[in-house]
Structures are given as C-alpha cells and as structure tokens.
Amino acid sequence: MTYDIAALRSLFPALAAGTVHFDGPGGTQTPQPVIDAIADALARPLSNRGQYSLGERNAEAVVIEARQAVADLLGADPAGIVFGRSATQLTYDLARTLAASWAPGDEIVVTRLDHDANIRPWVQAADRVGAAVRWAEFDPATGELTADDIRAVLSGRTRLVAVTAASNLIGTRPPVAEICRLAHEAGALAHVDGVHYTAHTLVDLPALGADFFVCSPYKFLGPHHGVLAARPALLDTLRPDKLLPSSDAVPERFELGTLPYELLAGTRAAVDFLAGLDPEATGTRRERLAASFAALEAHEVALRGRLDKHLASLPGVTLHSRAADRTPTLLLTFERHDARDAYRFLAARDIHAPAGHFYAVEASRHLGLGDSGGLRIGLAPYNDSGDVDRLVTALAAFLDT
Known part of the structure; x- marks a missing residue:
C-alpha cells in the first residue's frame, strides 16, 4: 500500500496558488484529469x-x-x-x-x-x-x-x-x-x-x-x-x-x-482518480478503490493524529470532534476568541479553514454553539504534513493576538 502525496499534489492546479485548503467538507479542489x-x-x-x-x-x-x-x-x-x-x-x-x-x-x-x-x-x-x-x-x-x-x-x-x-x-x-x-x-x-x-x-x-x-x-x-x-x-x-x-x-x-x-x-x-490513489493497486475498479481508500484512510489518520497532538498544546482551544469513529474533520472553538476572527486571520495568511455551522444548524445548536458554530478543519486527499504545520503555527499566532 503506497500513498505518494507529492505526486498527488502535483495533479491539482489550484494548489499552485499557494493556499492551504482545509475546506474539503465543503468541497474539494479538482485534479487535472477531472478537468x-x-x-x-x-x-x-x-x-x-x-x-x-x-x-x-x-x-x-x-x-x-x-x-x-x-x-x-x-x-x-x-x-x-x-x-x-x-x-x-x-x-x-x-x-x-x-x-x-x-x-x-x-x-x-x-x-x-x-x-x-x-x-x-x-x-x-x-x-x-x-x-x-x-x-x-x-x-x-x-x-x-x-x-x-x-x-x-x-x-x-x-x-x-x-x-x-x-x-x-x-x-x-x-x-x-x-x-x-x-x-x-x-x-x-x-x-x-x-x-x-x-x-x-x-x-x-x-x-x-x-x-x-x-x-x-x-x-x-x-x-x-x-x-x-x-x-x-x-x-x-x-x-x-x-x-x-x-x-x-x-x-x-x-x-x-x-x-x-x-x-x-x-x-x-x-x-x-480515486481508484489510482494507491498506484500499486490492481484488479477491478472496485478492488482498486478498496486499496486506494485503505491508503487514503491511513494517510488521513496520520495527519489527524499530528493535528490532534498540536492542537492539544494550544491554550484555550476546545475540540468538539470527539467520537470514537470519525472522519478527519475537526470543529474548534476558542476560549477568548471568536471562531470567525480565526477564519479571517487564517484567510489573510492563505489558509482556508472556514467558520460557521455549515448547514448542520441543529448539531451546532445541540453542541451549545448556537448558529455561530466553530472553526472547521477538514482534511482532503491532497493535504500533507506541511499544511498541518502551517495551520498550527498560524493558529498559535492568532491565539497570541
């Protein structure tokens, strides 16, 4: 099982603009073969x-x-x-x-x-x-x-x-x-x-x-x-x-x-494209999809672990994504800051991690967050450890403001 993140990222023209995208749950960037x-x-x-x-x-x-x-x-x-x-x-x-x-x-x-x-x-x-x-x-x-x-x-x-x-x-x-x-x-x-x-x-x-x-x-x-x-x-x-x-x-x-x-x-x-995420996979398209999703999940679990570890070290951050079985999607709120301010702060540094309830308004209210929600960090197949480190560094700077 292989996952060549550098080769994968080279196939997404949008990444050349330099923005780090953590908005996968709202919509992913498009690879060249799809275009x-x-x-x-x-x-x-x-x-x-x-x-x-x-x-x-x-x-x-x-x-x-x-x-x-x-x-x-x-x-x-x-x-x-x-x-x-x-x-x-x-x-x-x-x-x-x-x-x-x-x-x-x-x-x-x-x-x-x-x-x-x-x-x-x-x-x-x-x-x-x-x-x-x-x-x-x-x-x-x-x-x-x-x-x-x-x-x-x-x-x-x-x-x-x-x-x-x-x-x-x-x-x-x-x-x-x-x-x-x-x-x-x-x-x-x-x-x-x-x-x-x-x-x-x-x-x-x-x-x-x-x-x-x-x-x-x-x-x-x-x-x-x-x-x-x-x-x-x-x-x-x-x-x-x-x-x-x-x-x-x-x-x-x-x-x-x-x-x-x-x-x-x-x-x-x-x-x-998804069936080719593991370039060593063979067989039918369904079989190649199974191998590729296994590789993708391993990649995303590792990135989420890296992100969880760094976020735990930041003061005043509450993580609302706590289920034992969950996707690499994290909702954050901040003790002394508004999540919308974090969204704007990150966007000014070419990091796209939006804030809101994302149409899950009943869930946001049930979590006690009203209609404001929180800052959502959602991983996609093209995210890498550099993206995660860049995000955490920027969040640390935001919390110091």
Whole structure:
C-alpha cells in the first residue's frame, strides 16, 4: 500500500496558488484529469442522448460510464444510480415522492446530528401531510449518535429514518448498518446522507443496508452535482412528478431535464482518480478503490493524529470532534476568541479553514454553539504534513493576538 502525496499534489492546479485548503467538507479542489475529462466531453460532438448521430452516442456513453463508475464507488447497481443538481435537490424530490403515501399518524425520524439537507426536506414533507416528526438526539459531550438513540424514537408507525453516515460538522460516523437494520425491523425505509462519508470511506451500500443513499461528487474531487443510489426495484415502486414525454424507465424517471453530460464525464474521471490513489493497486475498479481508500484512510489518520497532538498544546482551544469513529474533520472553538476572527486571520495568511455551522444548524445548536458554530478543519486527499504545520503555527499566532 503506497500513498505518494507529492505526486498527488502535483495533479491539482489550484494548489499552485499557494493556499492551504482545509475546506474539503465543503468541497474539494479538482485534479487535472477531472478537468480534462470535462473539457474533453465539451470538445466532442455532444447532443441529447440517442443512438444515431455521433453527438447522441457520445452523450449516451458518458451517462452509461458515469453510472457504472459511481456504482463501483458505492457498491451499487448502476441501474439504481440517479443524477441530479445536488444531494439537497435529490432529497427534496424523494421526500415529496415518498410523502404522497404518508398520512396523519405516520412518523418520520430525523437526527440532531445531520446536515439540514437530511432534516428539513423530511420535516417539511411530514408537515404537509400531517405526519409526526421524531428527533433522535446525540450526546453533545462525546458527539456520539448510537443505535439506542434511534431505537428510542422508533415505533410501529415509523415510515422513514433519515440519518447521516458522517457528520459534516464534527465528523462523527454513527453505526449506520445497525441503524438501517433497526429501521427495517420497524417496517421503515432508511435514507442515508453519505455526502461527507463518501469522501473518506469506501461505501458498501449492501453492507450499510440503506434504502436510499445520497452523495455529492464535488466532495470527492469531482464536479458539482448530486447522486442518489437505491435498488432499481425499489425505485420502480415510486412515481415522482415528471414531464409526460420524458422517460418512465428507472433511473431516468427521477432525472428531470437534460443531464449535465460534461459533469458526469468529470465524475467518472474522479472515481478513476480515486481508484489510482494507491498506484500499486490492481484488479477491478472496485478492488482498486478498496486499496486506494485503505491508503487514503491511513494517510488521513496520520495527519489527524499530528493535528490532534498540536492542537492539544494550544491554550484555550476546545475540540468538539470527539467520537470514537470519525472522519478527519475537526470543529474548534476558542476560549477568548471568536471562531470567525480565526477564519479571517487564517484567510489573510492563505489558509482556508472556514467558520460557521455549515448547514448542520441543529448539531451546532445541540453542541451549545448556537448558529455561530466553530472553526472547521477538514482534511482532503491532497493535504500533507506541511499544511498541518502551517495551520498550527498560524493558529498559535492568532491565539497570541
């Protein structure tokens, strides 16, 4: 298992500007092969999908290749891969579709740990039909959301459980497979927000047991759009609003309008890039992804350990990322300083570590941080020890102000 960080960094044009990026949870920088794939798709003849003209065939090939690449990344069936503008849009569309079968007396479970994109669509859909919303709480002292926390709010009336696979605010990775099992035992569906999780962990959709799983390629080195993965047979039972002449096939039934072909080409390239993080890996793309994510995780765990050690030596710093199983994402607050001031101080020194609640507003409030949140440090595949040292030095200087 190898991880050549210097070679990897050379493939990201944005890094040449000199800024250190710790904003991976909000969106990663883009490697040259992904940029090239997007440009190449636009440079070829391209039109609506079909089988006769070259432009039609090119568009069809882009879609087929992108579905297969994402399926390989998630351990899913390519016939169950739905593309959309964003994970938020896809979740809203799904919530409206599922809510058509809900009624007063039904219950929907959401968690305080989640990004609002996996809370508000379900809360609003439930409100429209008179269904009840039950909240699963997490422990603010540890950041842990347990299966017992979910079990406590399940009942025979539960229709859906919405849970994150990893918190974009504090990195907590709940026991999703166990939570999905509990949802199914209660007769409910499980919708998993994997936007932050997919950037750090190789997804195994069958092992997780999620009925629906959303992610965003721009969080794992790809372009800006969203993905929903589900079993094709399950998707076939759903009847979303759609245009009369548009395809009723699955997954096209859920894809409103013309797909962004160039972005799908970039997503396929991003998956291939991830599969090459361990240059010694061989086998199928899924097998190479497994080896590469193992190398990536080892790299990120080492960097997080270095960061944790240095942060522990800084006075007046509180780390809110404490779960035993978590991504390399750290939320900080300061005893005598505002996190937003730290954000501005670092930005002036070309270090991008933003502050806020990052749309995980329920989690921020539950942690006692209100809507201000904290300073978030999120590692990405291209971060190295020099980035970490530069950040810690700058934070030490900030705390002296």
